[in-house]
Amino acid sequence: MKVLLLMLSPPAANGGMEKHFSDLANGLANAGVSVSCMSAAEHLQSLDSRILRYPVNTNASRYSVPLIRSIVNAQRRQKFDIIHAQGSKAAATIQPLSAILPTPRYIATIHNFKSRYPSPKRFSAIIAVSHALARDIGQSTTVVYNGIRVDTQKAPPCTLDVCDHPIWLAVGRLVHAKGFDHLIDAFVKVKGTLLIAGDGEEREPLQKKVEQLRLADRVKLLGYQAQIPRLMQSVDAIVISSRREGFSYVCAEALLAGKPIISTDVPVANELLPPQHICPIGDIDTLAALLNTPIPELEETQATTRDYAARELTIDAMIENTLRVYQEVIRDE
Structure with a gap:
């Protein structure tokens, strides 16, 4: 052929x-x-x-x-x-x-x-x-x-200069479609630390929002990161805040890395994750509530989803x- x-x-x-x-x-x-x-x-x-x-x-x-x-x-x-x-x-x-x-x-x-x-x-x-x-x-x-390419050995975690757990990781270009502005707003009501890996045109306004909401000690814009698998191994869970997606590589990568996920209502997260872990787009209060879900509860409920991802993604x-x-x-x- x-x-x-x-x-x-x-x-x-x-x-x-x-x-x-x-x-x-x-x-x-x-x-x-x-x-x-x-x-x-x-x-x-x-x-x-x-x-x-x-x-x-x-x-x-x-x-x-x-x-x-x-x-x-x-x-x-x-x-x-x-x-x-x-x-x-x-x-x-x-x-x-x-x-x-x-x-x-x-x-x-x-x-x-x-x-x-x-x-x-x-x-x-x-x-x-x-x-x-x-x-x-x-x-x-x-x-x-x-x-997604599955490595036979998991990437080693990297050292993070944070102390508040749980540690959430969001990954993507800093553009409107990724919804990081809503995610930062939601984190006012969330315990723990948020790391955002990526760069783009909205970096400056997002950093200003972090400072205006007095979240600089708990919300960190990391810029572009070449070693996302290492970052995923270093955090407790992954959050996807997108306004729109065709296919979320971050969701697939997180599932194959064994990490629990909270997501807005975008593919493929809304096709794979339990419905109670999906947030309506633009609903900041619900996003905050989901981010306060105990990590062990997310891990247990998503076990079947991770098994599916290991076969199909x-x-x-x-x-x-x-x-x-x-x-x-x-x-x-």
């Missing part, structure tokens, strides 16, 4: 979709699939040496003639069985190609909620990374959860489920 993975993220992008692109490509190559990848050159650097790489200008329009020509030329040379778009921009680019290149099967994976989605008539399959996103897309969308499970979609669309040809 020969597969072209197409992703058109900006070169500097470094989020969940970019991680998925690399993990999927490398996992498929390890499974014996002949994989080629087309993306910004920056996103090709972490790929397995067996993968054929096609760098393109992803800052160009999705209707860019040079971009479309690159796809057409690659298909004519390699004769792919499947062209698999990652994200809405890539899906929009390949959507009209079936009239020019009728041979390959076209698949799109959608990672985030959008006002418009690919036309199911132009694709052999549309994949969503959560059930909530699949319901929003409609049209018999298939769900394949993103996978791994790279191996993601590759197996993606290959199943590939085999089905080829069989239906």
